[in-house]
Amino acid sequence: MEIDKIILRQIKMDLLHPFTTSIGTEYDKDIILVEVIGKSGLSGWGESVSIVEPIYNEETVQTNWHIMNDFLIPLLMKEPVRHPDELYEHFKYVRGNFNAKAALEGAVWDLYAKEQGTSLAQALGGTKEKIEVGVSVGIQDSEQKMLRQIEGYLEEGYKRIKVKIKPGWDVSILKGIRKEFPEIPLMADANCAYTLGDLEHLRRLDEFGLMMIEQPLAHDDIIDHAELQASLETPICLDESIHSAEDARKAIELGSCKIVNLKIGRVGGLTESKKINDICVKHGIPVWCGGMLEAGIGRAHNIAVTSLSGFTLPGDTAPSSHYWKQDIILPEVDMEEGYISVPKGPGIGFEPDLARIEELTVATRIY
Numbered sequence: 001m002e003i004d005k006i007i008l009r010q011i012k013m014d015l016l017h018p019f020t021t022s023i024g025t026e027y028d029k030d031i032i033l034v035e036v037i038g039k040s041g042l043s044g045w046g047e048s049v050s051i052v053e054p055i056y057n058e059e060t061v062q063t064n065w066h067i068m069n070d071f072l073i074p075l076l077m078k079e080p081v082r083h084p085d086e087l088y089e090h091f092k093y094v095r096g097n098f099n100a101k102a103a104l105e106g107a108v109w110d111l112y113a114k115e116q117g118t119s120l121a122q123a124l125g126g127t128k129e130k131i132e133v134g135v136s137v138g139i140q141d142s143e144q145k146m147l148r149q150i151e152g153y154l155e156e157g158y159k160r161i162k163v164k165i166k167p168g169w170d171v172s173i174l175k176g177i178r179k180e181f182p183e184i185p186l187m188a189d190a191n192c193a194y195t196l197g198d199l200e201h202l203r204r205l206d207e208f209g210l211m212m213i214e215q216p217l218a219h220d221d222i223i224d225h226a227e228l229q230a231s232l233e234t235p236i237c238l239d240e241s242i243h244s245a246e247d248a249r250k251a252i253e254l255g256s257c258k259i260v261n262l263k264i265g266r267v268g269g270l271t272e273s274k275k276i277n278d279i280c281v282k283h284g285i286p287v288w289c290g291g292m293l294e295a296g297i298g299r300a301h302n303i304a305v306t307s308l309s310g311f312t313l314p315g316d317t318a319p320s321s322h323y324w325k326q327d328i329i330l331p332e333v334d335m336e337e338g339y340i341s342v343p344k345g346p347g348i349g350f351e352p353d354l355a356r357i358e359e360l361t362v363a364t365r366i367y
């Protein structure tokens with residue numbers, strides 16, 4: 001592969017509805033789009049999934065720009081890339097900063113697939129033609145409001161409902177949901193809102209027949225999670241704690257989780273995502289694709305990775321219209337009866353809508 005040019009664009013998009021979790025509320029999204037242009041004339045696209053504040057992990061939109069601009073882009077330009085699988089090692093010179101690495105690596109993967117004339121899903125070894133879709137329901141100001149939202153999502157066809165929980169918004173709301181919807185596939189995501197001191201309280205969640213509880217304890221823990229898992233019937237799923245295939249292996253071996261949430265950004269890209277898929281398949285641990293309120297480019301990458309065989313549970317990969325008045329790709333991501341079709345066209349299989357992107361752009365730099 002020969003790279004001719006790289007363009008970074010920062011865009012700003014308003015979310016249709018604010019999204020509240022135990023860590024904060026998002027009203028809009030600042031996004032860095034990466035376009036890697038090959039000597040072939042083809043363009044690969046990536047999206048950085050960081051948010052403005054370092055509250056989900058330590059990265060932010062600004063640190064992503066800094067790390068790409070000052071370190072990763074010079075590294076990428078320094079040596080020819082034969083295959084995108086080489087980039088994870090190549091980028092190891094920079095510690096951490098996985099969202100930044102994944103944005104750039106994702107664009108190179110898209111370019112690679114386009115140059116090969118295959119879909120990104122196919123280039124990754126994906127096997128599924130369509131993926132099951134779940135939805136993540138933020139914390140609301142009233143239980144009634146949340147119940148009516150869930151009712152609407154079930155009518156739209158979502159295959160599972162995830163609700164955000166925190167102390168004071170957990171047992172009572174889950175009771176309310178189960179009273180009205182006793183059978184639906186339901187799970188809860190705490191975004192690290194509890195400690196082992198809450199063990200007895202968390203055991204009360206077992207009565208709700210949840211598919212899983214996501215990241216109940218600290219973002220940097222896999223030890224206490226093992227202790228908690230040993231005394232819970234509900235499977236624990238780790239999100240924030242898993243940054244690599246090695247983290248996944250250790251968490252699985254320790255018994256810290258029975259399910260893994262995979263976010264391409266959080267683990268530093270698609271190459272590491274494939275490894276996590278393989279480790280989970282080997283151990284019989286289901287994987288599903290998490291979300292970071294992505295715009296169309298990041299969403300397209302999520303769809304491609306979800307086509308891998310280990311992704312056996314619905315992901316947080318709702319269609320474009322769930323988040324945005326108008327997305328940045330054509331066509332937009334669409335859901336039918338709870339499924340999204342994995343595109344068969346070259347690369348990510350969606351065209352960046354350049355006019356729309358132009359309208360939203362607040363900063364550009366060409367390398």
Ligand SMILES: O=C(O)CCC(=O)c1ccccc1C(=O)O
Pocket residue numbers: 056135136189191239290291292293294316317318
């Ligand atoms: O993209 C989505 O629909 C789900 C978003 C979501 O749950 C989330 C969004 C921002 C930060 C963390 C999380 C999470 O999964 O914990």
Ligand SMILES: [Mg+2]
Pocket residue numbers: 189191214215239240261290
């Ligand atoms: Mg989560």
